[in-house]
Amino acid sequence: MIETRALSKVYDTAPGSPPAVDAVSLKIPSGQFTAIMGASGSGKSTLLYLIAGLAEPTAGEVLIDGVSISSLGDTARARLRNTRIGFVFQRFNLLGFLSARDNIDAPRLLGWKQREPARSIDSLLAAVGLEKKRLKKVSELSSGEQQRVAIARALINGPEILLADEPTGNLDSRNAEAVLDLLLRLKLDLGLTIVMVTHNPEVALRADRIVQMKDGCVERELMTNEIELSPEWTRRLAGHIQG
Amino acid sequence: MFKLTLRQLLHHPVRMLLSMVMISVALLLGLVIKGLSNGVMQEKIHRTEGIGADLMIQPPHSSYILGLGENVMPVALAQKITEVNGVEAATPTATNVSFTNRLEAIFGIDLPSFKRVTGGFEYLQGGPFSGPYTALVDNVYTRTHHVHLGSTLNILDHHFTVSGVVEHGKGARVFVPLKTLQSLLAPGKCAVIFVKVAPGSSDSAVVERLHKFEGGALKNYQITQMSELSSLITTSSFLGLQQFLLVIVVFAGVINFLVIFLALYVQVLGQTRELGILRALGASRRYMLRLFLGEACLLCLFGGGLSLVLYFVTKAIVLSIYPALHFLLPTSAVLWVAVIALASAVLGGAYPAYRASASEPIAALAYE
Numbered sequence: 001m002i003e004t005r006a007l008s009k010v011y012d013t014a015p016g017s018p019p020a021v022d023a024v025s026l027k028i029p030s031g032q033f034t035a036i037m038g039a040s041g042s043g044k045s046t047l048l049y050l051i052a053g054l055a056e057p058t059a060g061e062v063l064i065d066g067v068s069i070s071s072l073g074d075t076a077r078a079r080l081r082n083t084r085i086g087f088v089f090q091r092f093n094l095l096g097f098l099s100a101r102d103n104i105d106a107p108r109l110l111g112w113k114q115r116e117p118a119r120s121i122d123s124l125l126a127a128v129g130l131e132k133k134r135l136k137k138v139s140e141l142s143s144g145e146q147q148r149v150a151i152a153r154a155l156i157n158g159p160e161i162l163l164a165d166e167p168t169g170n171l172d173s174r175n176a177e178a179v180l181d182l183l184l185r186l187k188l189d190l191g192l193t194i195v196m197v198t199h200n201p202e203v204a205l206r207a208d209r210i211v212q213m214k215d216g217c218v219e220r221e222l223m224t225n226e227i228e229l230s231p232e233w234t235r236r237l238a239g240h241i242q243g
Numbered sequence: 244m245f246k247l248t249l250r251q252l253l254h255h256p257v258r259m260l261l262s263m264v265m266i267s268v269a270l271l272l273g274l275v276i277k278g279l280s281n282g283v284m285q286e287k288i289h290r291t292e293g294i295g296a297d298l299m300i301q302p303p304h305s306s307y308i309l310g311l312g313e314n315v316m317p318v319a320l321a322q323k324i325t326e327v328n329g330v331e332a333a334t335p336t337a338t339n340v341s342f343t344n345r346l347e348a349i350f351g352i353d354l355p356s357f358k359r360v361t362g363g364f365e366y367l368q369g370g371p372f373s374g375p376y377t378a379l380v381d382n383v384y385t386r387t388h389h390v391h392l393g394s395t396l397n398i399l400d401h402h403f404t405v406s407g408v409v410e411h412g413k414g415a416r417v418f419v420p421l422k423t424l425q426s427l428l429a430p431g432k433c434a435v436i437f438v439k440v441a442p443g444s445s446d447s448a449v450v451e452r453l454h455k456f457e458g459g460a461l462k463n464y465q466i467t468q469m470s471e472l473s474s475l476i477t478t479s480s481f482l483g484l485q486q487f488l489l490v491i492v493v494f495a496g497v498i499n500f501l502v503i504f505l506a507l508y509v510q511v512l513g514q515t516r517e518l519g520i521l522r523a524l525g526a527s528r529r530y531m532l533r534l535f536l537g538e539a540c541l542l543c544l545f546g547g548g549l550s551l552v553l554y555f556v557t558k559a560i561v562l563s564i565y566p567a568l569h570f571l572l573p574t575s576a577v578l579w580v581a582v583i584a585l586a587s588a589v590l591g592g593a594y595p596a597y598r599a600s601a602s603e604p605i606a607a608l609a610y611e
Contacts, residue, residue, distance in 0.1 A: 049604075
C-alpha cells in the first residue's frame with residue numbers, strides 16, 4: 001500500500017511561489033494499476049518522484065506499507081528504491097556506457113541484493129524480447145527497445161512497486177502499445193503495484209484507476225471500470241482526449 | 244561495484260589513458276631519480292668493497308664516497324700501520340675527481356702495496372704502469388669513453404698514456420702512479436689508506452689497536468670496516484640528494500592530485516545525468532563516494548603500474564646511451580610509489596566524489 005499524506009513540494013522557495021505538488025493525499029492499494037494524468041506542470045511527475053523517494057517533500061509524507069520514507073536516512077531510502085521500487089523513465093535513462101544486459105544488471109551491481117544467477121537477466125531479456133540484443137550498447141537500440149530494457153532493469157530486483165513516468169511518451173504507437181501490454185502482463189503475473197504518469201487518456205484507460213491532477217492538486221479520481229457506468233466521466237474524458 | 248567502476252573508466256578510454264600517462268610520468272620522475280641515485284651509490288659501494296681491503300683509514304670527517312676526500316694524510320703512515328698487530332698490509336691511495344667529460348674518481352696507487360692489499364689487478368690488455376705518466380683503466384671505462392691501449396688521457400692538464408686495461412671493480416676506473424698524482428696535487432700525501440687484516444685477526448680488534456696506535460695518533464681518524472660500508476653510504480652521503488628526492492616526491496604527489504582531481508571533476512560535471520540515474524536505481528551517497536574514490540584509486544593503480552613499465556623502458560634507453568650508469572630500484576621505492584599514488588587518489592578524488600554523492604537524484608535527472 002502506498003499512501004501520501006498532505007504531500008507538498010515547492011521547488012522555488014521564494015514567497016508566493018506555487019507548489020509543484022500541493023497537499024496531495026492518496027491511497028494506492030497493493031496490486032493496483034494507477035494512472036496519474038494531467039497537463040504539463042500539473043505536478044504528476046513530481047508526485048511520482050516523491051513517492052519514489054527521489055525528491056524530498058516540503059511538507060507531508062509518503063508511506064509504503066505504513067512506513068514513512070521521509071523518516072528514512074539516505075542509505076535506507078536508497079535501499080528501498082533498489083529493492084522494493086522499480087522506476088521507468090520517459091527518457092529511458094539508461095547508462096550509455098553499459099550494454100543492454102549490463103544495464104538490466106546495474107541495480108544489482110549496487111550491492112543491496114544478493115546477485116542471482118545470470119539466467120534471471122536472460123529470462124528478463126527474453127520476457128521483453130531482447131535476448132538477441134543483450135550485448136548491444138543501449139545507444140544502438142531503438143526507442144522501443146531501450147524502453148523495454150528500462151522496464152527489465154526496473155524488474156531485476158523483484159520490486160513490489162513499479163513507478164513509470166510517461167513510459168510510452170517517447171514511443172511510436174506500436175511500441176507504446178507493446179510497452180503497455182507488458183506493464184499489464186507484469187501486473188497480472190507478478191501482482192505489481194503500478195503507478196504510471198501519462199498525459200494520454202487512451203493509455204490511462206488501460207489502468208485500474210485514474211488520478212487526474214491540476215496545479216499540483218488531485219482534481220478527480222475514478223476507477224476505469226466505472227467509466228461506462230458514468231456518462232458524465234465518459235463525456236469529460238472524451239473532452240479531455242479531444243482537448 | 245568494481246565492474247561498474249571499470250566500465251565507467253573504459254567508457255572514456257582517451258580520458259583514462261591520458262590520466263594514466265600523466266600520473267605515470269609524475270611517478271616515473273621519482274622512480275628514475277631514486278633508481279639512478281640508488282644504483283650509482285650501490286655501484287660505488289660495490290666497487291669500493293671490491294678493492295678487497297678490510298679497513299679504510301681516512302682523515303676526520305671524510306666522505307665515504309672515495310674521490311671526494313682530501314689528500315692530507317702522510318703516506319709514511321701506511322708503512323707505520325703495517326707494524327700494528329693484526330695488520331697484514333696497508334696501501335696509501337691519493338684520490339682526485341676528474342671533471343673532464345663526466346665526474347670520475349681517479350686513484351693514485353702504489354702498485355706493489357696495492358697488490359698486497361687487494362690481490363692485484365686482472366689485466367685484460369697491456370700491463371702495469373710503464374712510466375710516471377701512464378694510466379690503467381678498467382674495461383667499463385674503455386667502453387664508455389671509447390679509449391684503448393695506448394690512448395691518451397688528460398688528467399689535471401697532463402697527458403697520460405693507457406698502459407693497461409684491467410677488470411673493473413677495484414674502487415676507481417682510472418689509476419695512475421701514486422707519486423705522479425701526489426706531485427700534481429699534494430706531495431707526500433694521500434686521501435685514504437686501505438688495510439688488509441691478517442688471517443685470524445678480527446677487524447674490530449685491529450680497529451681498536453689502530454685507535455691506540457702511537458699513543459692515539461690515529462684516534463681522530465676515520466677508520467671504517469669495509470663490511471659496514473653499505474650501511475654507511477646512504478643518500479644522505481650525497482649533499483642535498485635526500486632533499487632533492489623529497490622535492491621530487493612532493494611534486495609527483497601534487498601532480499597526481501591535480502590530475503586525479505581534474506579527471507574526476509570533469510567526469511562528475513559531464514555525467515551528472517548518469518549519476519542521477521545511479522541514485523535513482525538505489526545508489527546511496529556512500530556508494531557514490533566509494534564509486535568515485537574507487538575510480539580514482541584504479542586510475543592511480545594503473546598509472547602506478549604504467550610508471551613501473553616506463554621505468555624499465557627508460558632504464559633500458561639510458562643504459563644503451565650511458566652504459567656506465569647503474570639503476571637499482573629498492574622495494575621501498577615501489578611501495579612509496581604505491582603510497583603516493585593511493586594518497587593522491589584519495590585526496591584528488593575526495594571532492595569530485597563528494598560532489599557526485601551530494602547530487603540530488605531529481606536535479607541530476609533533470610540535467611541536460
